[in-house]
Amino acid sequence: GAVVSQHPSRVICKSGTSVKIECRSLDFQATTMFWYRQFPKQSLMLMATSNEGSKATYEQGVEKDKFLINHASLTLSTLTVTSAHPEDSSFYICSASGTGGWRGLNEQFFGPGTRLTVL
Amino acid sequence: DAKTTQPNSMESNEEEPVHLPCNHSTISGTDYIHWYRQLPSQGPEYVIHGLTSNVNNRMASLAIAEDRKSSTLILHRATLRDAAVYYCILSGGGSGGSNYKLTFGKGTLLTVNP
Numbered sequence: 001g002a003v004v005s006q007h008p009s010r011v012i013c014k015s016g017t018s019v020k021i022e023c024r025s026l027d028f029q030a031t032t033m034f035w036y037r038q039f040p041k042q043s044l045m046l047m048a049t050s051n052e053g054s055k056a057t058y059e060q061g062v063e064k065d066k067f068l069i070n071h072a073s074l075t076l077s078t079l080t081v082t083s084a085h086p087e088d089s090s091f092y093i094c095s096a097s098g099t100g101g102w103r104g105l106n107e108q109f110f111g112p113g114t115r116l117t118v119l
Numbered sequence: 120d121a122k123t124t125q126p127n128s129m130e131s132n133e134e135e136p137v138h139l140p141c142n143h144s145t146i147s148g149t150d151y152i153h154w155y156r157q158l159p160s161q162g163p164e165y166v167i168h169g170l171t172s173n174v175n176n177r178m179a180s181l182a183i184a185e186d187r188k189s190s191t192l193i194l195h196r197a198t199l200r201d202a203a204v205y206y207c208i209l210s211g212g213g214s215g216g217s218n219y220k221l222t223f224g225k226g227t228l229l230t231v232n233p
Contacts, residue, residue: 004162032219043206044163044223093162097219108221110155110162 002028004096006111013084014119021079021114023094029074030096034108035067038091050077074098084118091115123207128228131197139192139227141207146187149211153221154181154192156203163206163223166192202231 003026013019023033032051036044048064050056050071058064068080077096081088095108124142131137143152154166167174167181169190174181180193194201206226210219 006162034220036223043225044157046220046222049220091160095162095221107165107168108219110164113160113162115160 002026002096002098002107002109004030004094004109004111006092006094006114008114009112010115010117012117012119015085016083018080018082019084019116021081021092021094021116023077023079023096023111025075025096025098025109028096028098028109030077030098031074032097033071033077034095034097035069035077035079036093036095038093038113044093047079081116084116086118089116089118123209123224125205125207125224125227127225128230130230130232131194132232133199134196137194137197137201137229137231139194139205139207139229140189141191142189143207143209144188146209147211150209151211152181152183152187152190153208153210154179155206155208155221155223156201157206157226158203166205197229197231199231199233202229204228 005024007022034049035047037047038044046059047062048056048058048069050069052071052074056069071077091113093113095110097108151168151170153168155163157163167179169181182191204226206223208221
């Protein structure tokens with residue numbers, strides 16, 4: 001099956017600093033990548049959708065200047081949380097999909113997630 | 120996005136079948152029914168998907184009502200490793216991109232007793 005990795009798996013940072021999270025598709029070309037956020041005991045919330053080589057589309061209520069998304073290649077997307085604050089502490093999960101998927105439909109393959117803690 | 124309704128939680132015994140229901144009365148003709156599951160502190164994992172016909176794979180079976188307003192995920196023999204939150208999600212078919220956004224609800228927390 002398709003494998004998606006995320007790095008780092010955990011990060012702790014001080015308030016006001018920026019944190020970059022990488023999402024890689026290891027064995028397929030991901031034309032579309034998605035970024036989700038999940039707070040404790042809540043469901044995943046889609047933050048943005050990014051297509052390779054173009055600007056990300058953000059969901060309503062998600063600040064695009066705070067959550068910078070770059071999808072420069074077919075195997076890598078990055079999410080940068082700028083000027084992080086304690087309320088940004090969350091579980092960030094990426095997913096990737098490619099054209100002509102295994103199952104004849106563009107499935108999303110999820111990464112293992114990144115736990116961000118802002119002190 | 121078309122919404123789904125699932126029970127908050129279900130309980131099963133190990134090695135017994137589990138039937139996880141999902142109601143989606145506002146499903147459109149092009150919506151696929153997807154099931155994902157999420158183990159604690161992990162990203163979601165694809166389980167199965169279907170459109171109109173029942174589907175089987177190595178993980179589970181998906182039974183879709185004739186009117187497509189409900190579906191049931193069937194785990195034939197639950198194991199302790201199947202304990203997870205199961206999400207039933209509707210998403211449009213097509214060539215991907217924004218057509219394929221997944222909107223996660225609260226899902227069903229499945230507990231498997233040894």
